[in-house]
Amino acid sequence: MIRSGSWSIVALLVGVGPVGLPAACRTERLPEEFVRSDAPGEGSPGAGAASGPQARPARVPSAAEAGESLACAGTIARLSAETELPGAPVNAGFERALLLGRARAEPVVFLRAPRFDAQTGTPEARALRAALLSADRPAFAFETVLAKVKKNPELAREVFLSEGYLYSDSPALAALFVNYLSLGLLFREAELRLLRGRDVWLLRRHAGDYEYQSGPLAGQRATLLLFDRVSVAGSALGPALHLDVRALSAQSLSDEVRIERLTESGAVAALRFGQDWLPAALRRKGAGLELDCWRIPAALRDRFEQTRAWAQRRERVAAVLARVVQTEVDEGLPFDEPKTEDGQQDGQLRPAWRRAYLEGRDSYTFNDDKYSVFDNRGRPHTPQVCIDFITDTLERASGGGFRARGEQPAYVRGRLDFDAFSLDNRRSVETFVGFARSHPEWFELTQTEPEARVPFRERTAFFRDIYARRDEYRPFDIVTIFGLRSDGKLHYHSFFVADRDPVTGAPIAVVANAGRPRIRSWENELQNAPARAIFAHIRPKLPWLEQSLAPEPARNAQQVPGQIGGAG
Numbered sequence: 001m002i003r004s005g006s007w008s009i010v011a012l013l014v015g016v017g018p019v020g021l022p023a024a025c026r027t028e029r030l031p032e033e034f035v036r037s038d039a040p041g042e043g044s045p046g047a048g049a050a051s052g053p054q055a056r057p058a059r060v061p062s063a064a065e066a067g068e069s070l071a072c073a074g075t076i077a078r079l080s081a082e083t084e085l086p087g088a089p090v091n092a093g094f095e096r097a098l099l100l101g102r103a104r105a106e107p108v109v110f111l112r113a114p115r116f117d118a119q120t121g122t123p124e125a126r127a128l129r130a131a132l133l134s135a136d137r138p139a140f141a142f143e144t145v146l147a148k149v150k151k152n153p154e155l156a157r158e159v160f161l162s163e164g165y166l167y168s169d170s171p172a173l174a175a176l177f178v179n180y181l182s183l184g185l186l187f188r189e190a191e192l193r194l195l196r197g198r199d200v201w202l203l204r205r206h207a208g209d210y211e212y213q214s215g216p217l218a219g220q221r222a223t224l225l226l227f228d229r230v231s232v233a234g235s236a237l238g239p240a241l242h243l244d245v246r247a248l249s250a251q252s253l254s255d256e257v258r259i260e261r262l263t264e265s266g267a268v269a270a271l272r273f274g275q276d277w278l279p280a281a282l283r284r285k286g287a288g289l290e291l292d293c294w295r296i297p298a299a300l301r302d303r304f305e306q307t308r309a310w311a312q313r314r315e316r317v318a319a320v321l322a323r324v325v326q327t328e329v330d331e332g333l334p335f336d337e338p339k340t341e342d343g344q345q346d347g348q349l350r351p352a353w354r355r356a357y358l359e360g361r362d363s364y365t366f367n368d369d370k371y372s373v374f375d376n377r378g379r380p381h382t383p384q385v386c387i388d389f390i391t392d393t394l395e396r397a398s399g400g401g402f403r404a405r406g407e408q409p410a411y412v413r414g415r416l417d418f419d420a421f422s423l424d425n426r427r428s429v430e431t432f433v434g435f436a437r438s439h440p441e442w443f444e445l446t447q448t449e450p451e452a453r454v455p456f457r458e459r460t461a462f463f464r465d466i467y468a469r470r471d472e473y474r475p476f477d478i479v480t481i482f483g484l485r486s487d488g489k490l491h492y493h494s495f496f497v498a499d500r501d502p503v504t505g506a507p508i509a510v511v512a513n514a515g516r517p518r519i520r521s522w523e524n525e526l527q528n529a530p531a532r533a534i535f536a537h538i539r540p541k542l543p544w545l546e547q548s549l550a551p552e553p554a555r556n557a558q559q560v561p562g563q564i565g566g567a568g
Helices: 008-012 063-081 093-102 123-134 138-149 153-160 171-180 246-252 298-331 349-358 386-397 429-438 459-468 522-526 542-548
Strands: 025-027 191-196 199-206 209-212 229-232 256-262 266-273 276-285 288-294 363-366 369-372 443-448 478-484 490-500 507-513 517-520 533-540
Touching: 063 266, 063 276, 063 288, 093 171, 093 459, 093 507, 093 522, 123 138, 123 153, 138 153, 138 171, 246 256, 246 288, 266 288, 266 298, 276 298, 298 386, 298 507, 298 517, 298 542, 349 363, 349 369, 386 429, 386 490, 386 507, 429 443, 429 478, 429 490, 429 533, 507 522, 517 522, 533 542
Parallel strands: none
Antiparallel strands: 025 443, 191 199, 191 229, 199 209, 256 266, 266 276, 276 288, 363 369, 443 533, 478 490, 478 533, 490 507, 507 517
16 A cells, blocks of 8 residues: 555554453563653553553543534434445454455455346356355365466456455455456456555556556556455446545554444444543545544543553654565565575575675675675665564664665664674574563563464464454564474564554554565465464564664665555
8 A cells, every 4th residue: 555654554553451361371461661651641551551650530621622522422423313334244353353364455444345246247257156155165166266267357357356346255265366366367458447445556467467557666566455446447337335444543543443333424433542442433535434533531531642642652663664674575685595405504695695795795606506795776685584584674773784785885783783682593583582581671572382372274263362362463563483384393483563454453464574575464474384373472662662763764775655565
């Protein structure tokens, strides 16, 4: 999603307390700075705020506040009297969180579910669609249907698109749609129009597929996300059936948006801030929902204002991290795995790269294969293992980084340098978890005991566990997973949480280097080793990040607005 603002996660950051943490977890989830304030305006937005050190008598609302609350009650009453729209099954609850965790999507809500028109559809399309939706084995049915339509884009569109939308409320089918359907399979026309949330993209056919035609993604391959709507440029599909909620989330800084009633002019909703739900009226603006007003009880106003002040501080930190991660995605930094290996040699390219870089060379060899020191834009092409992506991101956000081609080769140290901590092996996930455990003043750590770990192969249970503890997952939290891979050996992997659903508050995407830096669904990040489970969850504390990160982007960062990974 590209628009004038920063990466979408910035609008989703709000501090909250723990919810439903299993007894089997060792946790430090209530950070000290939430219950002790050293500066005006800080305090706990969590469940303990009302009775903790920050508790104060409820203040009497001002005349202006009372008038606003009364006016908002009238707006809510007006919306409640309007005809209610049906909405869609994907608009709320755990099933939505499961769907968005398995298939990358722009998390919109629907006025009604897009429909397959059985009356106008061809008999062949109706039969294939029925086979797809009724199958006990979705993957087998999808493969069979795909084979029958792959040479017929018109038929493929009829089967897989609903009123132009890539839509499904089946998590298994949605994951298959996003992972295996391409624009080039569905269309042959020269130009397409793609709607994603509030954004409209013009796509042009190129080399059998399609490319974005403008903005920072111009020239890049266009991809399909769940809930995208696509049509041939110049054709009409009728009014949009979806509403964007990103702007609402950024505007309100709420944890969840519970849509209680959708109408033609807006919605009645409840917005959650920590443990508190506030009634709100939303208005429709174009293809989106925006905050019209909310009612804030006097007893909650202080806690509400503290919560939002905390969220605004996290926005500023997240904006710095987002710019750096966007740069790493843009650079396509290689995973540290040699092209030719003698046994297991993951992690051995980076030392070879660093030697070549410091010696001023443009290339180096490893196992007789040649590698470039810089990319074609002169940026250091530094190999990373998964934990390097985490530590590199934090260091680069602090102002550190390797100088570009043409400058004196050197690593410029920023405010944060993990080498200064004398770690036994800074490139080990296990070492990093131990480092976080030994520094509770900098990190909140939740480590899951073996008996409480849910392997990813148990999809529904895995996502239900995340959903139950969704308040514990915030963008730029660090998650480590551990377990058996297909080689029969135990492996760690680490990544950042990348995005949260504004509606449910559930984490729906991650960003990591597992081949190259990219933002992906939980499904795509974990499916190649489904026996692994969440081992530890690490949250860098906000005051530590504020001290550590530079206020400006890393010196070698490229300014690219929008969501990390662009629209793909």
